[in-house]
Amino acid sequence: MRYISSMSLRFKTIMIAMITSTLALTTSGVFFSLYDYQSAHKKADQEFRVIATILADRSTVALEFLDQESATDNLASLDAHKAITMACLYDANDALFASFKRNSYNLHRCSANLPEFVPNKVDLFQEVREPVIFDDAVIGTLYLLIDQGDLRETMFLHITTSIIIIIITLFFTFLLAVRLQAFVTVPIRKLQDTAIKIRQSDNYSLRADKTTEDELGNLVDAFNGMVAKIEHDNVALRDSEERFRTLTASSPIGVFQTDEDGQYTYVNARWREITNIYDIHLTQESWIKTLHPEERFQVLSKWRDSLEKGGEFRMEYRMLRDDGEDVNVICHAKPLYEGNGEITGYLGSLSDISELKSVQLQLEQLALYDPLTKLANRHLFRNRLEKAIKHAEREGAMIALLFLDIDHFKKINDTMGHDQGDELLKAIAHRLRFCTRPGDTVARMGGDEFTILVPEIHTDHEADAIARKVLDVLKVPIRLTGLEVIITTSIGISVGLKDAEDANALMKNADLAMYRAKARGRDNYQFFSDEMNVELTRQLAMEAELRIALQQDQFELYYQPQVDLNTGKLIGYEALLRWIHPEKGFIPPSDFIPVAEDSGLILPLGEWVLRSACQHIKQFTERGLLPKDGHVAVNISPRQFHDANLVTVISDLISTTGIESQQLEVEITESLLMENVDSTIATLNMLKQLGIILAIDDFGTGYSSLNYLKRLPIHVLKVDRSFVMDIPKDKDDMEITSAVIAMAHKLGLRVVAEGVEIIEQADFLKENQCDFVQGYYYGKPMSVADLYENIRNFDQWHSSTTGG
Known part of the structure; x- marks a missing residue:
């Protein structure tokens, strides 16, 4: 194979043509010789069998009558057939009866008995056996021996002729192959020469000449196309390398x-x-x-x-x-x-x-630290808290989490401005760092909320000491632009892993404890307890029930009459919200109103109260249950009052229900007035422009300033029931109540006293010129149905309920 692969294409072409021709001619010659030989052999076999059949028929009589002479003469007629060398006629017992032998074959004689038949015998002679039959019975056998020499001579002649033809054909094939290979090898040699020149000169602009339009021409086209592609790629590669050098250099x-x-x-x-x-x-x-x-x-x-x-x-x-x-x-x-x-x-x-x-370090500072106070922010604090919890779990220690909220910080922002508020926060952050150890983490969670993480404590007393220190340090006056500000804080403390074992629970528990501290008067700290968690669970359950109650309309408005002390006439009602739970029955407002306020449900609930009250005012007026100059008072919660849509909601309700605006009285608590005085006055002025009555509820329980009170656009002041309920036993309450009535009248306000339950209280209030009263003495809160039944003749009804 290696020798063949090293041959030239010219020699390979000639050799292939010669070998192909030789194989073709030899195969065809052998095939036709064998075919001719077989045809001749078959023809001779048929001929001799016909002769044997005829001669057997002729020998029937001779065998039957035992006429040996006649049989011999009959066999002698085969002398005309030169290929038959011997003929033997055997009787029924296979014994020789008559015979014929050609003189030229001395070696062949008939045997005394019929020779046995040897199948597949290869010999120069052919045997033919033909039975002699008479009346369907075999009476003898004719045996012929035939010389196949003529067939062999014919076969030899055919082979000799084929060899001569093959030699002659190979000669002409060689001449033709030599001529034809030039058509193939010359273009390929030119193509090879071009490829060698391109390789030696590295010049891909050279092209091979195309001399034919056949497959060789297509090969030249493909070669030239490949060279053109290489040339294009080389140019692109050089350009790319140049660009790469330029790009990398700059x-x-x-x-x-x-x-x-x-x-x-x-x-x-x-x-x-x-x-x-x-x-x-x-x-x-x-x-x-x-x-x-x-x-x-x-x-x-x-x-x-x-x-x-x-x-x-x-x-x-x-x-x-x-x-x-x-x-x-x-x-x-x-x-x-x-x-x-x-x-x-x-x-x-x-x-x-x-x-x-x-820049990344700066971003990390922004991402992990509060930009104002430089304390850790919520994200970093949470990360350190989780690490501290894992460390405490491994070491079997405890950690303390303190949650701080600055008391009344919003007032400082409102009165002194946000810039001073920011300065105050920075001062607080500085003091908190002073209160803590190097390993503690102080963080600002947002607004005026701070947290302190104290890792590795062993008793609650350590957290107790830090909380006391924080309270004391923050009480020291802080100077801001010439003013000294004294602040307090409310602190909630949760201890891990005692109160909780994960960051979310610890944060939640500390937050709950902080709200408990605020509820207990601020400026103190409270440790988390399981009771707080129970309370939270109760509030969450109530919040869920409140949502269902709003969807299923489980609320109802009750109305308590308000009476003019001078005339004894009914002048209106106060609308009081009642929740009639389908399973728990009546739920006091004191239980669910704070939950509604915290969860934000007070907004849809308050809007429902306003809508229902306006609809009832319309019904009461049409049925004569409300005087023309009468009104219905509705309490507004702090969160509802600060809602930006409050004025729009009330205006739309007055318009859609068709009531007179002065028939609606809105009551707000005294403490709400002082949360943001300027914003409160602005909202009250917009409500006053609607024409509704404005009242201060629970007056005397807050800390309102007379300076602000005179600026408020209100019409009515309600004395809290806590000052009325002990009249006439408590002289101090009597003095306070009379002073409030006198002050209100000096400011041009009407006064309503709540919680009047006995005639002595009514007489005292009348003596001190109180304008209106309400309480059990004049009537308990009633459902709308009870109101329709009992209030139609108020004077008669009032006499029956008071015994007067």
């Missing part, structure tokens, strides 16, 4: 290339600037020297691992320049492969990310 990123052993073969100018390596002969050792000592081993280990495994290298590390400056870089290198898949080196980039790291 790139802000360092670019480098190494061999398979990691030795540098190319670096751009920016790489040298970053590494501060300007050696002409660049080595890997010079790069290693620039690595920061603290990170050198780790970088080299990963780089060598990448070289050994042929993997990608990506790493952020520090380099140390000659001037001692740290440079933060990120290096990324990928392997380069040959066509066989072997790695030939690495191509990589080196980026100076020092400025990026600096």
Whole structure:
């Protein structure tokens, strides 16, 4: 095979033509000779069998009558057939009866008995056996021996003729193949010469000449197209390399290339600037020297691992320049492969990310620290809290979480401005740092809320001591632009892992404890207890039931009459909300109103109360249950009052129900007035423009200023029932009540006293010129149905209920 592959194309073409012709001629000659021989043999066999049949028929009489002479004469007639060398006639007992032998074959004689038949016998002679039959009975056998010499001569003649034809044909085939191979090899040789010239000159602009339009011409076209493609790719590659050199030379990123052993073969100018390596002969050792000592081993280990495994290298590390400056870089290198898949080196980039790291540190400060107080923010505090919990679990220790809320901080913002409020927060943050240990974490959660994480405490007393210290330190006056501000704080404390074992629960428990501290008068601290959790669970359950109650309309308005003390006439009602639970029955407002306020459900609930009250005012007026100058009073919660849509809601309800605006009285608590005086006055003025009556409820229980009180656009002042209920037993309450009535009248306000239950209280209030009263003495709160039944004749009904 190696010898054949080394032959020239010309010789291969001639040899293929010769071998192909020889095989074709030999195969066809052998086939036709064999076919002719078989045809002749078959024809002779048929001929001799016919002769045997005829001769057997003639021998029937001779055998039957035992006429040996007649049988011999009959066999002698075969002398005309030269191929038959011997004929033997045997009787029924296979004994020789008569015979014929050609004289030229002395070796052949008839045997005394019929020879046995030997199947598949190969011989130069052919045997023919033909039975002699008379009356369907075999009476003898004719045996012929035939010489096949003529057939052999014919076969030899055919073979000789075929050999001569093959030789002659091969001669002409050779001549033709020599001529034809020129048509194939000459264009290919020209194509080869062109390819050699291109290789030697590296000039891909050369093209092969096309001389034919056949497959060889197509081959030349394909070759020229391939050369053109290579020429185009080379031009593109040179352009790409030029662009790459230009790009890397001006790139802000360092670019480098190494061999398979990691030795540098190319670096751009920016790489040298970053590494501060300007050696002409660049080595890997010079790069290693620039690595920061603290990170050198780790970088080299990963780089060598990448070289050994042929993997990608990506790493952020520090380099140390000659001037001692740290440079933060990120290096990324990928392997380069040959066509066989072997790695030939690495191509990589080196980026100076020092400025990026600096910005990242600043972003981390913004992300983890409060920009105003520089304390930890919520995210960082949560992270440290979770770590402290895990550490406490491992060490079997406890941690304390203090949740602080500055008391009445909103008033400081409103009165002194947000800038002063920010200064106050920074001062508070400074003092909180003073109260804590180096390992503690102080964080600002937002607004005026702060937290302190105290890890590794052993008893609650340690958290108790820190809370006391915080309360005392914050009470020291803080000077702001010439003013001294005294603040207090409410602190909730939860201890882990006693109160809870996860961050969410600890935060929630501390928050609950803080609200308990506020509920107990502020300026104190409270530890979380299980009772608080029970209370929270109760509130959550009630919140869910409140939502269902709103959907299923389980609320109802009751109305308590208000009476003019001078005339004794009914002048209106106060609408009181009642919740009739389908399973629990009546639920007092004191149980569910705070929950509704905290959850925000007070807004849809308050709107429902206003809508229902306005609808009832319309019905009461139409049925004569409300005087023309009468009114219905509705309490507005603090959260509802500060809702931006309150004025719009009330205006729309008055318009849609068709009532007179003065028939609706809105009551707000005294404490609500002082939360944000300017905003409160603005809202009250808008409500006053609607024409509704404005009243202050529970007056005397808050801390309203007379200076603000005279600025408020209100019409009615309601004396809280706590001052009325002990009249006439408590002289102080009597003095306070009379003073409130007198002050209100001086301010041009009407006065309503609540909680009147006995005639002595009514007489005292009448004596002190109180305008209106309400209470059990005049009537309990009633449902609308009871109101329709009992209030139609108020004077008669009032006399029956009071016994007067």
